[in-house]
Amino acid sequence: MNHLISPSILAADFGNLQRDIELINNSEADWIHVDVMDGEFVPNISFGFPVITAVKKHAQKPLDVHLMIVEPERYLKAFKDAGAAGITVHYETCPHLHRTVQVIKELGCRAGVAINPHTPVSALEDIIADVDMVLVMSVNPGFGGQHFIENTYKKIKQLKALSQTVNPDLFIEIDGGVDSNNAQKLIDAGANVLVAGSAVFSSANPAAVISTLKHPKKL
Numbered sequence: 001m002n003h004l005i006s007p008s009i010l011a012a013d014f015g016n017l018q019r020d021i022e023l024i025n026n027s028e029a030d031w032i033h034v035d036v037m038d039g040e041f042v043p044n045i046s047f048g049f050p051v052i053t054a055v056k057k058h059a060q061k062p063l064d065v066h067l068m069i070v071e072p073e074r075y076l077k078a079f080k081d082a083g084a085a086g087i088t089v090h091y092e093t094c095p096h097l098h099r100t101v102q103v104i105k106e107l108g109c110r111a112g113v114a115i116n117p118h119t120p121v122s123a124l125e126d127i128i129a130d131v132d133m134v135l136v137m138s139v140n141p142g143f144g145g146q147h148f149i150e151n152t153y154k155k156i157k158q159l160k161a162l163s164q165t166v167n168p169d170l171f172i173e174i175d176g177g178v179d180s181n182n183a184q185k186l187i188d189a190g191a192n193v194l195v196a197g198s199a200v201f202s203s204a205n206p207a208a209v210i211s212t213l214k215h216p217k218k219l
C-alpha cells in the first residue's frame with residue numbers, strides 16, 4: 001500500500017489554526033495528526049476538546065488522534081464525539097489494553113496502540129491481531145522538534161515481521177523527528193504512515209514538504 005502522511009498540528013500556529021488546517025486540506029496529506037498531552041503521562045500539556053472540535057470543523061481529512069494521557073479509557077467516547085477517526089492509546093498507559101482497543105473499535109474508530117522508544121515490539125505480541133495501527137515513537141513523547149532515534153528502524157522491521165501473517169494490513173505509523181531525509185528509509189523498513197510536525201510547519205512551504213514526504217526521493 002502507498003504510505004500515508006499525517007502532519008501534526010502540534011507544530012501549527014495556534015493563532016492561525018484555521019489557516020493551517022486549510023493548508024493541510026489543500027495538500028497531499030492523508031490524515032491530520034492531533035497530539036493530546038496531559039502533563040502526567042508526558043511532561044507537557046497540549047490541548048483538549050475545544051481545540052479538537054475547532055479543528056474538526058475545518059478539517060477535510062480524518063483526525064488521527066494520539067493520546068499521550070493516563071487512563072485514556074475515561075475519554076474515548078468524548079474524543080470520538082469531538083471528531084476522531086482514529087484513536088491511538090499508549091501501551092504504557094493501558095493495563096487493560098485489549099478492552100480499551102475493543103471500546104475504540106465499538107465506537108467505530110480505527111484503533112491504534114503507541115509504544116515508547118524503550119518499549120519492545122514483542123510487548124505487542126498478544127494484541128497485534130486486534131489493532132488497526134501501531135504507532136512507533138521515534139522520540140520520547142511530549143514535544144515536537146526532537147531528534148529521531150535510530151533504533152526505530154529495527155523496531156519497524158520487527159513489527160513488520162510480527163504483523164505479517166496475523167495482520168498484514170496493519171498501519172505502522174512513525175512519530176517523531178520524521179523529515180524528508182529519513183522518510184524513504186522509514187518506508188523501506190516497513191512504515192506506511194509518517195507523522196511530521198516541525199518538518200512541515202517550520203518550513204516556509206509546508207505543502208511542498210508534505211509532497212516531498214509523500215514522494216520521497218530514493219537514496
Ligand code: DX5
Pocket residue numbers: 008010011033035066139140141142143144145146175176177178195196197198199
Ligand atoms: C511528540 C508527538 C509528535 C510530534 C512530532 O510527542 O507525538 O506527534 O508532534 O513532532 P516532530 O515531527 O516535530 O518530531
Ligand code: ZN
Pocket residue numbers: 008033034035066175195
Ligand atoms: Zn503524535
